[in-house]
Amino acid sequence: MTTIYARELEIAQLAVQRAAILTKRVFREKAKGTVSKDDASPVTIGDFGAQALIISALRHNFPHDDIVAEEEASALREDAKLRGMIWGLVRETKLEDVAAEGLLGRGVRDEADLLDVLDRGKSAGGRVGRVWTIDPIDGTKGFLRGGQYAIALGLLEDGDVKVGVLGCPNLPVDDEAPLDVGIGENQTDEEGRGVIFSAVVGEGAWSRPLGTGALQEGKKIRMKDIADMANASFCESVEAGHSNQSEAAQIAQKLGITKPSVRMDSQAKYGSIARGAGDIYLRLPTSKTYQEKIWDHAAGDLIVREAGGQVTDTKGQRLDFGAGRTLASNSGVIAAPAGVHSQVLKAVQDVLGL
Numbered sequence: 187m188t189t190i191y192a193r194e195l196e197i198a199q200l201a202v203q204r205a206a207i208l209t210k211r212v213f214r215e216k217a218k219g220t221v222s223k224d225d226a227s228p229v230t231i232g233d234f235g236a237q238a239l240i241i242s243a244l245r246h247n248f249p250h251d252d253i254v255a256e257e258e259a260s261a262l263r264e265d266a267k268l269r270g271m272i273w274g275l276v277r278e279t280k281l282e283d284v285a286a287e288g289l290l291g292r293g294v295r296d297e298a299d300l301l302d303v304l305d306r307g308k309s310a311g312g313r314v315g316r317v318w319t320i321d322p323i324d325g326t327k328g329f330l331r332g333g334q335y336a337i338a339l340g341l342l343e344d345g346d347v348k349v350g351v352l353g354c355p356n357l358p359v360d361d362e363a364p365l366d367v368g369i370g371e372n373q374t375d376e377e378g379r380g381v382i383f384s385a386v387v388g389e390g391a392w393s394r395p396l397g398t399g400a401l402q403e404g405k406k407i408r409m410k411d412i413a414d415m416a417n418a419s420f421c422e423s424v425e426a427g428h429s430n431q432s433e434a435a436q437i438a439q440k441l442g443i444t445k446p447s448v449r450m451d452s453q454a455k456y457g458s459i460a461r462g463a464g465d466i467y468l469r470l471p472t473s474k475t476y477q478e479k480i481w482d483h484a485a486g487d488l489i490v491r492e493a494g495g496q497v498t499d500t501k502g503q504r505l506d507f508g509a510g511r512t513l514a515s516n517s518g519v520i521a522a523p524a525g526v527h528s529q530v531l532k533a534v535q536d537v538l539g540l
């Protein structure tokens with residue numbers, strides 16, 4: 187089906203699928219109380235474990251590519267207990283399909299290699315060459331509360347996103363399901379949940395069930411056309427510190443949107459609008475100094491654009507992934523179907539006084 191990035195797409199999806207086996211296990215053990223009750227700890231274990239598994243797969247398959255990942259190993263160098271716990275999980279986590287697991291390589295060799303692998307994600311990014319972006323758990327707060335979270339992987343070439351993969355363990359598999367904000371804190375029932383969104387530049391976007399072995403069959407996804415703004419739904423962050431919720435409400439009112447916003451954690455928002463479960467995603471700056479991180483947006487940006495959407499910042503500029511580890515030249519994110527994006531952008535600019 188796909189052409190030049192077929193191998194990148196396959197490896198990225200398998201790597202995300204394997205990382206999700208680890209994060210789901212950590213969540214289940216937390217919910218049952220078998221992992222530390224300390225709130226910071228399950229997410230830390232999940233973050234490091236998932237990042238190590240993904241980087242080891244990239245190292246094996248694309249040894250010359252750069253990597254920009256959220257986490258780095260310094261905290262683990264001093265903490266032998268935590269390091270041992272993560273190493274144990276990483277060593278045990280394998281795809282159930284032997285051929286698929288084989289494609290991801292021999293994995294992390296030992297505890298010292300674990301630290302090296304994690305630190306491969308420290309690249310500066312930029313406008314030249316191939317750079318993978320990794321967010322091992324996006325929506326860490328959502329992960330802890332059984333809300334939405336995503337394992338996000340993007341491939342940049344010369345600063346442009348070419349491949350995007352989002353694993354969303356807590357979203358409904360069904361592309362027709364309504365917007366869904368998660369399973370709940372102490373729940374372990376994952377029945378009917380788990381989806382991988384993917385996109386390749388110029389080739390479209392897909393969703394498929396997030397499995398535990400070989401990749402399952404995918405389906406093309408498209409954004410919904412908005413015929414009437416009154417019925418449109420928009421998503422925003424759960425955390426008020428990440429996006430200005432009162433300005434978003436004013437923008438919605440200006441557009442004639444009548445439904446309240448749906449607050450959802452993580453890049454699951456991008457996947458949800460890409461498959462038409464929701465329509466618009468607004469992320470409005472809460473401070474002049476915060477710079478969005480490229481791993482928080484690369485996969486979602488491409489998946490939405492390949493599903494028929496447009497993604498810009500509040501100034502109307504495309505997100506610039508070549509600026510380094512952050513979206514230093516952008517401010518906020520406006521994602522909407524291409525047909526209404528300019529209307530949404532105008533309302534945003536009116537309310538923000540831009």
Ligand SMILES: Nc1ncnc2c1ncn2[C@@H]1O[C@H](COP(=O)(O)OS(=O)(=O)O)[C@@H](OP(=O)(O)O)[C@H]1O
Binds near residue numbers: 324327423450479
């Ligand atoms: N001040 C501020 N402004 C904007 N964004 C911020 C800010 N602080 C953090 N972050 C990043 O937000 C990522 C979480 O995404 P969401 O806001 O979509 O989800 S959530 O509401 O936090 O659940 C989150 O990603 P993770 O750390 O991977 O969870 C952060 O990178």
Ligand SMILES: [Mg+2]
Binds near residue numbers: 321323324325481482
């Ligand atoms: Mg993130």
Ligand SMILES: [Mg+2]
Binds near residue numbers: 256321322323324325
């Ligand atoms: Mg993260």
Ligand SMILES: [Mg+2]
Binds near residue numbers: 256326
């Ligand atoms: Mg974080």
